[in-house]
Amino acid sequence: SYMLTQPPSVSVAPGQTASITCGANNIGRKHVQWYQQKPGQAPVLVVYDDRDRPSGIPERFTGSNSGNTATLTISRVEAGDEADYYCQVWDSKGDVLYVFGTGTKVTVL
């Protein structure tokens, strides 16, 4: 089945930019979603269809997707951005329709 690979952790200082990658074969041909999950809470959709944001999500969260890598970029990082982040795709031709990435823990220094 389709597999999405993320770095286990990313550390960033407040006010700086964090980039989280999601790698897979030809992921650029799929639509990628990104979720933020804080401890003890359900995931929250922060980016869908590669780069769109649901209402209420700050413009600091931007997505891109090309080739074999999708990226979530968090600009002007705040302490409240510390969380786990998961990418996700819909694999219409696969056995598992919805595939999640391995997750990345973002730590704000």
Add this chain to the structure above:
Amino acid sequence: QVQLQESGPGLVKPSQTLSLTCTVFGGSISSGYYYWSWIRQPVGKGLEWLGRMSATESTNYNPSLKSRLTISVDTSKNQFSLKLTSVTAADTAVYYCARRIYGGDGFDIWGQGTMVTVSS
């Protein structure tokens, strides 16, 4: 604003059946625009999609669970349910219900999650 809420027992014995219900508030489960999914997350681990159903009650399952999993709907109660048979400790996880975003491939609304422990 649509909200989802999971309910069900927090403890299930090995080999028994895990049954959970997701109630939809603030919207109709019968709306043809949406798919309704179950997703789980073992403590400290990642997310795993289990299965989904549509308003027309068509279903799709994760092949790793297909032989044990049934998702069904009760439109009169605005609920959909999960039944997982022959559970083991590996099924211990937080279980979420979620709605697929209209016209997209992701999940825009999630329940708060319910912890299920499989143990004797």
